[in-house]
Amino acid sequence: MxxxxxxxxxxxxxxxxxxxxxxxxxxxxxxxxxxxxxxxxxxxxxxxxxxxxxxxxxxxxxxxxxxxxxxxxxxxxxxxxxxxxxxxxxxxxxxxxxxxxxxxxxxxxxxxxxxxxxxxxxxxxxxxxxxxxxxxxxxxxxxxxxxxxxxxxxxxxxxxxxxxxxxCGVQTGAGAVLNSLDCSPGSSLLVLGGGSVGLSAVLAAGVRELGTVIVVEPLVQRRELALALGATHAIDPADGPVSEQVRAIIGRGVDYVIDTTGVVGVLEQAMLSLAQRGTVGIIGVPSDPAAALPVNLIQAQMLGATITGIVEGDSVPDVFIPQLLELHRAGRFxxxxxxxxxxxxxxxxxxxxxxxxxxxxxxxxxx
Missing domain, CATH: 3.90.180.10 (Medium-chain alcohol dehydrogenases, catalytic domain)
Incomplete structure (x- = not known):
């Protein structure tokens, strides 16, 4: 046709x-x-x-x-x-x-x-x-x-x-919280990037009833939207090193990080923002396919840190998409x-x- x-x-x-x-x-x-x-x-x-x-x-x-x-x-x-x-x-x-x-x-x-x-x-x-x-x-x-x-x-x-x-985008962000990282209620989450994937993660954080949700985003209108959608804090990376801003909010660091940027320098700040036994989930596609994250081995050992790649929020679409629609129908997503x-x-x-x-x-x- x-x-x-x-x-x-x-x-x-x-x-x-x-x-x-x-x-x-x-x-x-x-x-x-x-x-x-x-x-x-x-x-x-x-x-x-x-x-x-x-x-x-x-x-x-x-x-x-x-x-x-x-x-x-x-x-x-x-x-x-x-x-x-x-x-x-x-x-x-x-x-x-x-x-x-x-x-x-x-x-x-x-x-x-x-x-x-x-x-x-x-x-x-x-x-x-x-x-x-x-x-x-x-x-x-x-x-x-x-x-x-x-x-x-x-x-x-x-x-x-x-x-x-x-x-794709919404199930990836939401699935990162609900499936891939399986974030615990009351825990803390740092979301790097306030696009559709990052803000879908914020919505899922509300579903899972996380305690502290910090969004890092340079655009003021997206920071405002993040707060309206349930983030507890929204910070501008131009205001100083992200890790320092995060630890000013939660001194021990965050339990989970979701990166939607694919930018190595941003991910390095994510590592510095982790609490003990913290996990970094990598979603963002780097502009350079050869981009690599340097990891301080002593830091990773002492934190007991986990770094995991995330594709499509680890979802089974036939199951997860109807679940998200049901949450939407109930006013929760x-x-x-x-x-x-x-x-x-x-x-x-x-x-x-x-x-x-x-x-x-x-x-x-x-x-």
Missing amino acids: EITAAVARELGGSFSLEQVTLDDPRAGEVLVEIAGVGLCHTDLAAKDGHLPFPLPGVFGHEGSGVVVAIGPGVSKVAQGDKVALTFNSCGECVQCVRGEPSYCQSFMPLNFAGVRPDGSSTLRSGDTVLGSEFFGQSSFATHAIAHERNVVKLPADAPLSMVGPLG PFDKLITTMPFARINEAVAAQHRGDAVKIVLVHD
Whole structure:
């Protein structure tokens, strides 16, 4: 079928809205009419070459919409179902069988190769094959081919155009608190970065009833939003070393740190902010793929510190996304306060606005 997609044709370039051809769904695949799609830092990092993906291609990995058709063998969803799209996984490797699909042994090829496992693309422009299958969906478009593994059926009352970010950014931040670190009630948390992932962690901290929640963020409007969402403190890194500011609030240091920046200097301050037996969770994607964190071995030993990488909040999307929606329905997880909607056709304006910090999480919606 002919669809409209936002095509990236060169590293660092703008998106161009183009008419392209989308395949029919094959075995195990699901055709979704996209209602809304979140604009995520990972989309832009890949477009700018910090993550691998073939160009020209179509990004987008926080889609939500309605199932239009299903391929042979699909039983989880049916035509007309509301769905959120999330990351893809194989379902067969050791990690997937253990219920840890975000650490799937085929995560990189399934989410970044730009083709199906058989090497074919779901998208083309004339005679040009386009990079597709970004996170198993490429949902910067009016329609997308996803897979039974990475569609999550939603309840009928789900706010369809807004739920896309639950498929990546929101589930990553919330899952870091509730799953990956499994933060204890009453404990202390330092969140580095007040974007959608960091502020989703703040919302989850409220769900888990943490005692002290400190957000580090240079933009004043995001610090104010963090406090409105339940953070107990919000500090400006320009006011001095973060570790000193943190220890002025809680002298022993914090029990948990979530880093969404991927900046080595910020992570070094995180290590200096830890309490005994503290844990640092690394989420942020560094601009330099070779970036490395120097760790003082004596400090790490004496603290009994743990450093752990976090992918997609260690979530099982079919379980976790409905849980987040139920918390939202109960008024305990107001992720909608993070979202600003803009028309899909204004995707390049949305990129600029999110870069300026005018919005925390932009969701591009179709008429």
